Structures are given as structure tokens and as C-alpha cells.
Amino acid sequence: MHDDRRLTEARLKRVLDERIRPAIHPESVPLEAGIWTAPGEPVPVAEGLAAPRTPIAAGDAWGAPWGTSWLTVSGRVPRAWAGRTVEALIDLGFDANMPGFQCEGLVYRPDGSPVKGLHPRNQWVRIASPAAGGEEVLLHVEAASNPVILDYHPFLPTELGDRETAGDAPQYRLARLDLAVFDETVWQLVMDLEVLGELMAELPAEGARRWEILRAVDRALDALDLQDVGGTAAAARERLAGVLSSPAEPSAHRISAVGHAHIDSAWLWPLRETVRKVARTTANMTALLEDEPDFVYAMSQAQQYAWIKEHRPEVYARVKKAVAEGRFVPAGGMWVESDTNMPGSEAMARQFVHGKRFFLEEFGVENEEAWLPDTFGFAGGLPQIIRAAGAKWLLTQKISWSQVNSFPHHTFWWEGIDGTRIFTHFPPIDTYNCSMQGKEIAHAVRNFKDKGRARHSLAPTGWGDGGGGTTREMVAKAARLRDLEGSARVRWERPAEFFARAEAEYPDAPVWVGELYLELHRATLTSQARTKQGNRAAENLLREAELWAATAAVRAGFPYPYEELDRIWKTVLLHQFHDILPGSSIAWVHREAERTYAAVAGELTGIVERAQRALAG
Numbered sequence: 001m002h003d004d005r006r007l008t009e010a011r012l013k014r015v016l017d018e019r020i021r022p023a024i025h026p027e028s029v030p031l032e033a034g035i036w037t038a039p040g041e042p043v044p045v046a047e048g049l050a051a052p053r054t055p056i057a058a059g060d061a062w063g064a065p066w067g068t069s070w071l072t073v074s075g076r077v078p079r080a081w082a083g084r085t086v087e088a089l090i091d092l093g094f095d096a097n098m099p100g101f102q103c104e105g106l107v108y109r110p111d112g113s114p115v116k117g118l119h120p121r122n123q124w125v126r127i128a129s130p131a132a133g134g135e136e137v138l139l140h141v142e143a144a145s146n147p148v149i150l151d152y153h154p155f156l157p158t159e160l161g162d163r164e165t166a167g168d169a170p171q172y173r174l175a176r177l178d179l180a181v182f183d184e185t186v187w188q189l190v191m192d193l194e195v196l197g198e199l200m201a202e203l204p205a206e207g208a209r210r211w212e213i214l215r216a217v218d219r220a221l222d223a224l225d226l227q228d229v230g231g232t233a234a235a236a237r238e239r240l241a242g243v244l245s246s247p248a249e250p251s252a253h254r255i256s257a258v259g260h261a262h263i264d265s266a267w268l269w270p271l272r273e274t275v276r277k278v279a280r281t282t283a284n285m286t287a288l289l290e291d292e293p294d295f296v297y298a299m300s301q302a303q304q305y306a307w308i309k310e311h312r313p314e315v316y317a318r319v320k321k322a323v324a325e326g327r328f329v330p331a332g333g334m335w336v337e338s339d340t341n342m343p344g345s346e347a348m349a350r351q352f353v354h355g356k357r358f359f360l361e362e363f364g365v366e367n368e369e370a371w372l373p374d375t376f377g378f379a380g381g382l383p384q385i386i387r388a389a390g391a392k393w394l395l396t397q398k399i400s401w402s403q404v405n406s407f408p409h410h411t412f413w414w415e416g417i418d419g420t421r422i423f424t425h426f427p428p429i430d431t432y433n434c435s436m437q438g439k440e441i442a443h444a445v446r447n448f449k450d451k452g453r454a455r456h457s458l459a460p461t462g463w464g465d466g467g468g469g470t471t472r473e474m475v476a477k478a479a480r481l482r483d484l485e486g487s488a489r490v491r492w493e494r495p496a497e498f499f500a501r502a503e504a505e506y507p508d509a510p511v512w513v514g515e516l517y518l519e520l521h522r523a524t525l526t527s528q529a530r531t532k533q534g535n536r537a538a539e540n541l542l543r544e545a546e547l548w549a550a551t552a553a554v555r556a557g558f559p560y561p562y563e564e565l566d567r568i569w570k571t572v573l574l575h576q577f578h579d580i581l582p583g584s585s586i587a588w589v590h591r592e593a594e595r596t597y598a599a600v601a602g603e604l605t606g607i608v609e610r611a612q613r614a615l616a617g
Helices: 005-024 045-050 184-202 208-223 229-245 271-291 302-311 313-324 345-363 382-388 438-447 472-480 495-505 529-556 562-574 587-616
Strands: 028-030 032-037 054-056 067-076 085-091 104-108 114-118 124-128 136-145 176-182 254-259 297-299 328-330 369-371 393-395 411-415 421-425 456-461 489-492 511-513
Touching: 005 184, 005 208, 005 229, 045 067, 045 136, 067 085, 085 136, 104 271, 114 124, 114 136, 114 271, 124 176, 136 271, 184 208, 184 229, 184 438, 184 472, 208 229, 254 297, 254 495, 271 297, 271 302, 271 313, 271 328, 271 472, 302 313, 302 345, 302 562, 313 328, 313 345, 345 382, 345 529, 345 562, 369 495, 382 421, 393 495, 421 495, 438 456, 456 495, 472 489, 529 562, 529 587, 562 587
Parallel strands: 254 456, 254 489, 297 328, 369 393, 393 421, 411 511
Antiparallel strands: 028 176, 032 054, 032 067, 067 136, 085 124, 085 176, 104 114, 104 136, 411 421
16 A cells, blocks of 8 residues: 555645534524724723624724723524524634734623633634524623734834824724534544544654554545535544544653643733733633533632632632632632742742732632742742742743753752752643643653653643633543543643642652743843832832831831731732733833832831821820
8 A cells, every 4th residue: 555644644634624624613694793892991891781882793893902892792593403502603803823912802691790701712602502493692792902912023112012102093803703503523523633633743654553543534534525524523433433542551641731821910911901811711711610520720820819809700709619619729829920030038928928818718728839830930049938838839831941951850859048849840841821732742741851750740721811721622632632542641630639649759859959040031130120119119118117017006006007008018919920020011011010119109108107106106
């Protein structure tokens, strides 16, 4: 037989792109839509729902930079669709290659309760499963027209980084507003073929397993009638069952997948937009947890939970329920994922004090891990602070970005300047936005530097920064990779479960002493001087205010301003986030930070003066 491998691989790609994926939604009807654009900053939900609409349709432009538009989409499920699964497909003008760095939306029911977020890789809203036929459909979308700043040519000068200079030209065009049938059998076939095709591409061409998969794919495509994909998808899946059920080798690498969405608390967007990014993503993740019993999701940064609690209490109620069930995991135990080079030691300690206190009071959760995947290097004193806060593990990723020296371990003991050791893991998958692609899983296996001594690694899985988190496709792929020949074994786990297993497996891991230096982002130590000056002044004033207030409370009965100082500390800790204090955010963020630091200085000076007057009196 001649070598037809490349022909079959090309056939798979073409048939997936041109015939099978389009057949996931084989029938559709257009939805009607109206739009209202808020005149300034985002408005409360009730105001957005009640505002008058003007007609808009697919193809129309919308969305000035940093604007908010409220869309209402309506329609009726055709009676002929009775008994079938129906979804609304809403494409705001997404670029699928940039999840997290463009427009986003949060879908609401007519009563104002949130449903889920809309993102480039997550454009569907389930309407009925099964449909009765004839149902009325009415949804509202709070759409944010955040401009694309990190484009295909990244880090170019732009006026879009501040609302004062961004202009008002529409940024997007509505691409799709449809009601559609969802064919789950076809969708499952797509997941089968994607997993096998991606695995096949990573296996050696001379190995038998690659050819077994190739022949099974060939038989499946032969069984598929391209004029009736839905009617023959089940038969095609039968041809793949054998290669999908072949178990992994006993020595296969183990990957603990953790549902995740790394959301920078400010970066290419202002703080107020992060509040909405977090709400959209957590709405998605709590919905996915309800649909997928094996899925586990972890979210760090107590500040982000506090934002949901304040601004989207309905979403927060779903989060609390999922946390109580042990499937939505508060991770990290810090107020934000802060920089660790520039904050003072007291501030680093307060990151854990405020973060762990929030998780304990709100959820009864005591964290044992620090979770800092994106922080720009780590000071040598951090292990002592982590251990003193009651934690014993650290996860990070960013050191893999170093420009010259590749870090020699993925699992190791990190020893601080006082001798304290923290069990530390760098995921060899080299991303905190894993999407369960075969090339990512294969890279983790090849890249893992501790082979022969350990066999477990972690994969934070999901689109971050407003990309919507983990998708149903990622969960489906992970299910197929749980025990599949040629692949690492993948299963959903909580971070603590991974760390406990990894430490037990590799207790004599090598030791790294002192600073974890990142050979990248060096200019962040000197950029945005006013932000750094504001932080240091705030830290010094906080110390002074607490000393004067405590002294006055003890000696003169001065009412200690606990709530005021607590609020100010949280403001300062927020601004130590690893894209604010280091200076890597857009102009809007730093302009706002400068005003915030000035206000903080005024408040703290006022506390000092009140305490001094009390002592003088």
C-alpha cells in the first residue's frame, strides 16, 4: 500500500472545516435585534434593560472604544424544531484568534438575572434541550466594545489606551445573530476527530499508533455522507471507538487539569472593566460546572471575588454554592496576584492576611498554595512569607519566559534567604491558558524536566483575561484524554490534590536557593515612576497612620479607624497587582492610579492628624 498519510491528514482537516463543523448547527433562523449605547461609563443592569432600542442587524457597526451597548435579541423557536436542542448564536464581531483581548458580552434574562458570557470561543447560549417548539426567545446582552490593543503586531504605540484619546469610531461589526439547532452527535464527532487528529500529529510517523489512528480516521470519513453529516455522524463515531478506547501506557505522564481563567486585575483595560470580565467569566464557569460533573474550576485573587459580591450578587450566589460543593476552588490566598519585587515586606504579608481572611470568612476555605502564574519574578524573601501565612506550595509559570537561561526544574523546593523551603511547581505545558490541544499535551510531556523522578504536572486550562474561561470543548477533550494510548493521562483536579500527590511522589526534589529572577520585563522596575512613588508613599503613610492610631487608641481612647484602614489597605494591595505597580498597563490605568494614590495620601494624613489631636487633647 502506498503512503497516503498526508492525503488522509489533509482530508481530515478539510472535511472538518468545510463539512462537519458547519453541521454542528445544521439549521438556523435569524434573530431580531435592537441596540442602545450608554452615553458614558457602564450603567446599572436595570437601566440598561429599560433603555429604548433602535434596530440593528448582522453586518452593522457598533461600539466606540471602551463603550457599553445593550443589545436585545428576540425570536421564536420554529415548531418544526420540537424535540431538538436549540441555541442562540451571538457573534459580536469576534476574532477567534484573540480570546480575552477584544469585545465581550454578558447575557441576561428578561428579569435581569445573568446567564453566561459571550466570548470569541464561546458564542452560544442554550435556549432549550429539548425544545417544545414555538417558544419565545428574549435575551439581553451587555456588550463591551473594548478596543484591540494587543494586536497581531503587539505593543505598538496607540491612542486607544485611554478613553480621553481613543476617539469614537465603531470598533466592531455584528457577525451573527441566529437561533440554531445544536446537533450533539455531530459535535461529539468533531471532538473525537480533533483529539485523534491532534494526537496523531504529535506521534512519530514510523510508530504503529499513528498509523492505527490514521486508518481509523480514514474509515470514519468513508462512513460519513458529506450530504448528510447529521444522519451519518453516529456511524462515523463507531469507526473511531476502538482507537479512542485503547488505554494509555502505564508509564504515561499524568496531567492534573485545573479549570482556570487568568484575569489580570488591570492591564490592557481599566479596573472597572475587570469587574465585568470577572462577572462574565464566573457566570460561564458556574454554568459549565452544572453541566459537567467531573469539571473543577479554580480562581485566585480575593479582590475579584469581592467585586462579584458587590456588583453581581446573583453570580456570587452561584459561586458560593459551587465553592461549598468543592468544585469552584478559591486558590492562592492573596488579595491579588501581586508583584513581589517592589512591595514592602509588610504589604506582602498583608496580601495574604486580607486574601486568606476573605476566603475563610466567605467560604470557610484555608489555602495551602500560593498561586502566581504571571508575576514577573520572585524575591528571595517570599518563601518565608508564604510559610508564615500558613501555605506550603507555590505555582507559577512566568519563569519559563526567561530569554536566555532555561530554568532547570519543573518541580523543586524553593529555599528563601532565611532557609524556609516551599514546594514549587512550574507547569511544563508552558502556559496558563491551556486549551487541551494535542500539541500542548505533547509539549508538556516532552518538556517535563523531572522525568524518571516524577510523572505529575499541572495544566491551568481555559481562556483568561476575559476570554471566558474553560469551554465545553476543553472538557470534552479532557474526557477523551483521560486514558488514551499515545497521550498523557489527563484528569480534573483541585490544586491541593495535585500538590499533595506531587510532593508525596517527589519529596527529595532538588533545591533552588534565593531569588527566582525573570529574564524578561526588566523595564518594569523603572517604568511609570509616579505609580511606584505613590505605592511607596502609601505604604509609609499606612505604617504611620496605624502607629499613631494605635497609640492614640491605647492612651487617649481614640476610636481606632479599623474599617477605614482596612479599605485603604485593600486599595493599596490592589494597586500592587503585577500589571499596575510594575508599570505594564495602559495609560488609563496609571492615570487613575495616580489619582487614587493622591486620595489615599489625603485620607491617611487625615487619620494621622486626628490621632495626634486626640493625643494632644
